[in-house]
Amino acid sequence: MRKLFNCWFLGACVLVVCVCFTGCNRGAENVGFKDAEWASHGHDGYEQRYSELKGINVGTANELGLAWSFDGFTTRGQVRRGMEATPIMVGGVLYFTGTWSVVYAVDARTGELIWEYDPEVDGQWIRKTCCDAVNRGVAVRDGKVFVGTLDGYLDALDIKTGVRIWRQDTLIDRRRAYSITGAPRIAGDNIVIGNGGAELGVRGYVSAYNLQTGEMVWRFFTVPGDPKGEDEHIEITQARTTWSKDSRWDVGGGGTVWDSMVYDSKLDVLYIGVGNGSPWPSWLRSPGGGDNLYLSSIVALEAKTGKMVWHYQTTPADSWDYTATQHMILARLTINGEDRDIIMQAPKNGFFYVLDRVTGELLSAEKYTRVTWADRIDLETGRPVLTGIGNYQKEGKTIWPSTAGGHNWQPMAYNKDLGLVYIPMLELPMTFTSHQSVSFQQDSILVGANARPPRPGSPQAQGVFQNVLTAWDPVAQKAVWKSKPKSWWGGGVLATAGGIVIQGNAEGYLDVLNAKDGTVLKSIPTGVGIIAAPITYALDGEQYISVLTGFGGGIKRYLPGVAALKYENKPQLLTFKLGGVAVVLPEELEADTLNPVYTESNVSPEFVAEGRRVFMGNCGRCHAFRGAKNGYPNLWNMSENTYESFDAIVSEGALEYGGMPNFKDVLDEKQVLALKVFLAADQKASR
Numbered sequence: 116m117r118k119l120f121n122c123w124f125l126g127a128c129v130l131v132v133c134v135c136f137t138g139c140n141r142g143a144e145n146v147g148f149k150d151a152e153w154a155s156h157g158h159d160g161y162e163q164r165y166s167e168l169k170g171i172n173v174g175t176a177n178e179l180g181l182a183w184s185f186d187g188f189t190t191r192g193q194v195r196r197g198m199e200a201t202p203i204m205v206g207g208v209l210y211f212t213g214t215w216s217v218v219y220a221v222d223a224r225t226g227e228l229i230w231e232y233d234p235e236v237d238g239q240w241i242r243k244t245c246c247d248a249v250n251r252g253v254a255v256r257d258g259k260v261f262v263g264t265l266d267g268y269l270d271a272l273d274i275k276t277g278v279r280i281w282r283q284d285t286l287i288d289r290r291r292a293y294s295i296t297g298a299p300r301i302a303g304d305n306i307v308i309g310n311g312g313a314e315l316g317v318r319g320y321v322s323a324y325n326l327q328t329g330e331m332v333w334r335f336f337t338v339p340g341d342p343k344g345e346d347e348h349i350e351i352t353q354a355r356t357t358w359s360k361d362s363r364w365d366v367g368g369g370g371t372v373w374d375s376m377v378y379d380s381k382l383d384v385l386y387i388g389v390g391n392g393s394p395w396p397s398w399l400r401s402p403g404g405g406d407n408l409y410l411s412s413i414v415a416l417e418a419k420t421g422k423m424v425w426h427y428q429t430t431p432a433d434s435w436d437y438t439a440t441q442h443m444i445l446a447r448l449t450i451n452g453e454d455r456d457i458i459m460q461a462p463k464n465g466f467f468y469v470l471d472r473v474t475g476e477l478l479s480a481e482k483y484t485r486v487t488w489a490d491r492i493d494l495e496t497g498r499p500v501l502t503g504i505g506n507y508q509k510e511g512k513t514i515w516p517s518t519a520g521g522h523n524w525q526p527m528a529y530n531k532d533l534g535l536v537y538i539p540m541l542e543l544p545m546t547f548t549s550h551q552s553v554s555f556q557q558d559s560i561l562v563g564a565n566a567r568p569p570r571p572g573s574p575q576a577q578g579v580f581q582n583v584l585t586a587w588d589p590v591a592q593k594a595v596w597k598s599k600p601k602s603w604w605g606g607g608v609l610a611t612a613g614g615i616v617i618q619g620n621a622e623g624y625l626d627v628l629n630a631k632d633g634t635v636l637k638s639i640p641t642g643v644g645i646i647a648a649p650i651t652y653a654l655d656g657e658q659y660i661s662v663l664t665g666f667g668g669g670i671k672r673y674l675p676g677v678a679a680l681k682y683e684n685k686p687q688l689l690t691f692k693l694g695g696v697a698v699v700l701p702e703e704l705e706a707d708t709l710n711p712v713y714t715e716s717n718v719s720p721e722f723v724a725e726g727r728r729v730f731m732g733n734c735g736r737c738h739a740f741r742g743a744k745n746g747y748p749n750l751w752n753m754s755e756n757t758y759e760s761f762d763a764i765v766s767e768g769a770l771e772y773g774g775m776p777n778f779k780d781v782l783d784e785k786q787v788l789a790l791k792v793f794l795a796a797d798q799k800a801s802r
């Protein structure tokens with residue numbers, strides 16, 4: 116019966132049942148019936164996130180419903196964290212990660228769990244992360260599943276059993292705040308992984324390991340280290356000329372490669388997207404000036420050796436957290452009558468770049484969102500023409516885009532038939548103010564600036580804190596259509612030959628849009644904020660769409676999505692097909708009881724201010740939002756129990772397993788008291 120249903124548009128179904136596996140596997144119009152995998156992070160070697168499947172299409176999208184859901188995730192404690200992984204589907208099995216770098220293998224037809232691998236990351240490691248215990252997925256090759264763990268290991272697992280075959284420590288210094296949240300990428304015979312931590316004072320690099328043995332093959336540093344040591348490779352010596360001698364080597368420089376990489380197998384070249392500087396303001400980081408290579412750059416590396424082929428810096432002397440770590444797509448485009456092998460990216464800084472990926476030549480760059488820090492990109496020099504609005508050294512400035520970028524980590528998709536890139540674009544400014552100085556403190560946020568967005572839902576946020584899915588013509592460098600802003604935060608994107616684009620959002624809807632004009636064909640309520648990118652695959656003549664639900668990541672500190680305020684922020688893998696059923700919404704949250712206001716005896720303004728400093732340096736990256744149960748615990752509404760256990764939680768690690776770290780080694784008794792005093796005073800003021 117299932118076969119009949121799926122063959123309906125061919126007509127003469129009775130006959131078709133018999134020929135489905137032979138006849139339907141051939142011919143472009145019948146691709147919807149062929150078994151089709153999603154074999155690597157970006158679907159294909161080009162990271163286009165575009166599937167040829169067309170069973171689910173403009174005409175049938177309305178029949179989309181739930182086939183099955185998987186919710187057997189290992190979570191820890193009460194905090195429901197973000198789900199950011201792109202699943203891989205090979206051989207009828209889905210491989211994906213949840214929080215805490217745990218890997219799952221489930222039957223792609225039924226959602227039944229086959230195995231689970233928990234690398235048992237120490238909950239304490241959350242102190243070394245900026246943006247939640249998230250993970251963006253695995254790589255699969257040669258009978259192995261590869262995962263980068265939050266605490267900096269690269270693990271190779273047996274694809275059949277999930278048993279670990281080898282493990283490599285990818286960190287150069289385990290005291291520094293390195294973490295891995297990105298998906299490893301396969302480049303030739305190597306598996307490559309970078310890391311995060313540029314907000315916490317680290318020095319960026321990527322490492323390549325042999326797929327079979329796990330032996331390290333090469334390592335490429337993205338920024339110079341302390342000049343007291345030797346430069347590791349020639350590219351570092353070259354980069355050093357773009358840093359002033361008095362640069363803050365102690366803070367690390369930043370330049371982490373925390374998400375995007377793409378491998379061109381024909382050229383045998385790996386492209387890496389490099390992150391922001393540490394600290395953020397260039398005047399604090401490299402006081403004597405300089406572009407600070409290879410921050411905020413796309414760098415092309417020989418996959419075999421790690422030697423640099425070319426580099427292009429999107430934001431010289433970055434002072435705004437304008438990472439170039441965003442999703443990069445390879446394609447062949449006709450530009451000025453010439454076919455070019457190109458690489459394209461919409462990094463945080465607001466410009467959409469098209470470069471020749473053989474030579475690194477900049478072909479074009481235009482604003483895909485509102486940009487005020489630069490007027491345009493000069494194609495002769497390849498450099499931005501600054502407006503002056505971006506300089507907040509002496510006074511605070513409101514600047515577009517924000518530190519969250521015109522586009523963040525959520526993957527784009529490229530429909531090569533329509534020639535359109537779909538950008539999950541964020542319209543948001545932030546007000547930047549510079550600190551006077553920055554001093555290194557282990558595992559602390561060391562950005563050297565404040566950047567404040569308007570609070571979502573506030574009058575200042577009207578028409579700005581919003582996700583707009585933008586269909587971008589990379590040849591003409593202009594938007595063809597923009598979706599209505601339906602949510603303040605949008606998820607990753609999938610495009611298919613069925614003429615559709617699929618994206619979830621923070622309000623908990625999975626939307627299917629017409630790829631040509633952005634018309635919403637179907638909007639599926641799931642009750643859980645979606646930030647991950649959907650994938651599609653086909654088995655036994657059935658096309659499926661899978662997406663992880665669960666709101667979180669770096670954006671969570673500002674506000675849980677509307678869905679997350681109403682329902683339990685439930686981590687699930689939802690898989691849809693034509694003729695499926697409605698998604699069962701998770702349980703509605705009960706309103707928080709208002710806990711008593713606490714007072715502390717020692718409340719001099721200086722002591723409160725000291726508590727605020729302790730909070731900002733150690734707690735603010737998680738606990739800034741006074742929100743719903745799905746968020747990090749609201750310290751402005753502590754229960755009596757929590758208040759009584761405050762010292763045990765902060766200084767004895769009572770909730771360490773769940774990801775509330777032990778701060779005993781950095782905060783003395785007086786500082787913990789100052790923290791309590793600050794929270795009590797602030798709680799009183801906010802009631």
Ligand code: CA
Pocket residue numbers: 313314390391436438
């Ligand atoms: Ca950053």
